[in-house]
Amino acid sequence: MDTNIAIEFKNVTKRISNNTIFKDVNFSIYKGETVGIIGTNGSGKTTILRLAAGLSYATTGEIYVFGEKLIPGFTGNLAKDTAALIETPHFLPYWSGFNNLFHLSKIKNYINKKDIENTMNKVGLDPQSKKKVRAYSLGMRQRLGLAQAFMEKPSLILLDEPTNGLDKEGVQLFSALVEDAKKNDSSIIFVSHNDNEIIQFCDRVFKIENHLLFEEETYINLKIKINKSEDIINILKLKPESYMDTSSDDETVMIVPISKNSSQAFLNKLNKQNIIYEIIQE
Amino acid sequence: MISRMIKMDLHSLITKKSVWIAIILFFVISLLNYEFLKSEEPIGNPYYIPSPAFHYFVSAQGGGSGFLFVFLPLLVAIATGDLFIRERNSSYLMFSIMRTDIITYIRSKIISIGICSALIMALSQILLLSYTLIVFPVNLPDPSGTVPYFAENIYLNSPLLYCLILILNSSAMAFFMGTLSILLSVILDNLYAAILAPYILFIGLSETLMSAPLIYDSNLSYALYSLSPLVMSGDYITIEYSWWVVLIYWIILTIIIALLTILVFNKKYKREKLI
Numbered sequence: 001m002d003t004n005i006a007i008e009f010k011n012v013t014k015r016i017s018n019n020t021i022f023k024d025v026n027f028s029i030y031k032g033e034t035v036g037i038i039g040t041n042g043s044g045k046t047t048i049l050r051l052a053a054g055l056s057y058a059t060t061g062e063i064y065v066f067g068e069k070l071i072p073g074f075t076g077n078l079a080k081d082t083a084a085l086i087e088t089p090h091f092l093p094y095w096s097g098f099n100n101l102f103h104l105s106k107i108k109n110y111i112n113k114k115d116i117e118n119t120m121n122k123v124g125l126d127p128q129s130k131k132k133v134r135a136y137s138l139g140m141r142q143r144l145g146l147a148q149a150f151m152e153k154p155s156l157i158l159l160d161e162p163t164n165g166l167d168k169e170g171v172q173l174f175s176a177l178v179e180d181a182k183k184n185d186s187s188i189i190f191v192s193h194n195d196n197e198i199i200q201f202c203d204r205v206f207k208i209e210n211h212l213l214f215e216e217e218t219y220i221n222l223k224i225k226i227n228k229s230e231d232i233i234n235i236l237k238l239k240p241e242s243y244m245d246t247s248s249d250d251e252t253v254m255i256v257p258i259s260k261n262s263s264q265a266f267l268n269k270l271n272k273q274n275i276i277y278e279i280i281q282e
Numbered sequence: 283m284i285s286r287m288i289k290m291d292l293h294s295l296i297t298k299k300s301v302w303i304a305i306i307l308f309f310v311i312s313l314l315n316y317e318f319l320k321s322e323e324p325i326g327n328p329y330y331i332p333s334p335a336f337h338y339f340v341s342a343q344g345g346g347s348g349f350l351f352v353f354l355p356l357l358v359a360i361a362t363g364d365l366f367i368r369e370r371n372s373s374y375l376m377f378s379i380m381r382t383d384i385i386t387y388i389r390s391k392i393i394s395i396g397i398c399s400a401l402i403m404a405l406s407q408i409l410l411l412s413y414t415l416i417v418f419p420v421n422l423p424d425p426s427g428t429v430p431y432f433a434e435n436i437y438l439n440s441p442l443l444y445c446l447i448l449i450l451n452s453s454a455m456a457f458f459m460g461t462l463s464i465l466l467s468v469i470l471d472n473l474y475a476a477i478l479a480p481y482i483l484f485i486g487l488s489e490t491l492m493s494a495p496l497i498y499d500s501n502l503s504y505a506l507y508s509l510s511p512l513v514m515s516g517d518y519i520t521i522e523y524s525w526w527v528v529l530i531y532w533i534i535l536t537i538i539i540a541l542l543t544i545l546v547f548n549k550k551y552k553r554e555k556l557i
Contacts, residue, residue: 090371092294094298107283107286
């Protein structure tokens with residue numbers, strides 16, 4: 001088995017009663033990779049996360065996490081060094097946010113109070129606040145749930161609609177958390193309905209449709225600065241869906257929505273046509 | 283894992299109002315029982331000698347004029363009955379299980395809640411005993427007076443040790459009730475049902491066993507009566523048991539319920555009805 005693989009699904013089928021959620025799912029996620037899963041409501045996105053966490057059983061097939069086969073249940077093993085935020089989190093209402101995280105952290109005992117405080121600050125929550133969780137808003141609970149998932153710096157993080165209930169600031173804080181996790185070589189699987197999030201965070205995207213899982217083309221917004229304003233027409237000929245970046249003061253910055261796989265080919269074409277450009281952001 | 287879980291559950295107990303309500307209720311019921319016992323004293327008799335503290339403490343536990351034993355299981359249910367179901371009905375159960383494994387989690391939880399329940403009971407009983415020793419005269423019991431049948435020798439010769447044995451027995455009962463509350467919290471979804479169901483089951487089963495002699499007059503019926511949970515909570519002091527019988531009774535019942543809890547927990551987890 002490839003030691004760079006964080007999680008691998010092999011011919012996994014999931015049925016509940018007589019309903020097939022999905023069948024013969026095969027995919028691998030590498031260490032340090034961030035992968036998105038999209039699909040319609042009820043297609044089985046959350047079920048994939050639950051299977052990966054060992055909270056649910058595959059009807060047939062095998063799941064490996066960091067090389068170890070997941071055997072859910074009493075005499076089995078759950079995914080090690082894995083954290084999850086599946087559905088809207090509910091904590092113990094009579095404790096503060098800090099106390100909830102503190103007692104959870106004591107199970108593995110990897111981190112100390114300072115680490116919890118740092119993580120809470122990163123999600124925009126005050127670790128010194130005595131406010132009980134029962135008084136938290138949805139957004140605050142979501143932030144606490146994210147803190148719970150990221151605080152121990154696990155190698156695999158499973159997130160279900162992680163930005164649900166978050167305001168603009170919360171989404172930015174989440175983005176910073178994901179960047180930190182990537183630097184720590186953590187693998188992340190996240191389920192989202194938000195295409196922008198998928199494009200922004202994910203290296204690859206999978207889609208569940210008609211009980212099957214397949215890899216989707218990943219689209220990025222390539223931001224390029226061109227030297228000559230005449231080349232705007234040439235780029236529009238190559239990629240009609242391109243547009244000017246109105247957020248920039250520079251009138252020669254364009255945004256080119258393009259699939260990750262074909263971005264290099266596009267740049268090669270620009271080179272062939274002697275169009276001088278500078279990549280600002282992928 | 284077990285020690286960390288105990289610390290967590292103890293922290294929960296300190297922050298929950300229901301624990302303090304249970305302890306206050308315990309004292310209210312105990313003091314009411316003491317007043318009732320006092321009212322039975324022949325104060326008008328010129329040769330009347332006030333009963334010693336040990337008499338009050340032991341009599342309140344059960345048998346004849348004592349009624350504390352009827353409420354002890356309810357007080358445990360109020361104090362610790364919601365510890366597991368709140369975790370189960372939140373994401374906390376999932377977060378905890380993902381940091382350990384299923385068997386370690388449920389085993390630690392049973393021991394932790396059992397110990398917390400026993401500690402609450404022991405603390406309450408020790409405070410009551412301390413109060414009783416301060417307020418009432420501390421004399422050796424009179425062998426010619428009212429003497430419990432349970433471990434009679436120990437009561438007459440070492441009444442303080444006797445009281446500690448009673449506290450140990452009620453703590454063991456509390457451990458059992460804590461375990462029973464986990465079992466019913468695994469089966470039931472509703473918070474209030476999970477808190478009250480252990481007490482209702484406790485009383486229901488006891489009443490059923492205690493009515494056996496009314497239905498059929500035999501040695502077996504009287505044995506069933508003597509072994510009912512309510513009798514073993516306090517009324518056993520009217521029965522000639524050795525000092526270890528009640529303790530062993532609660533230990534055996536607790537082990538049975540603990541194993542059942544683990545089985546039911548596993549079954550519900552497998553059927554994905556738990557998280």
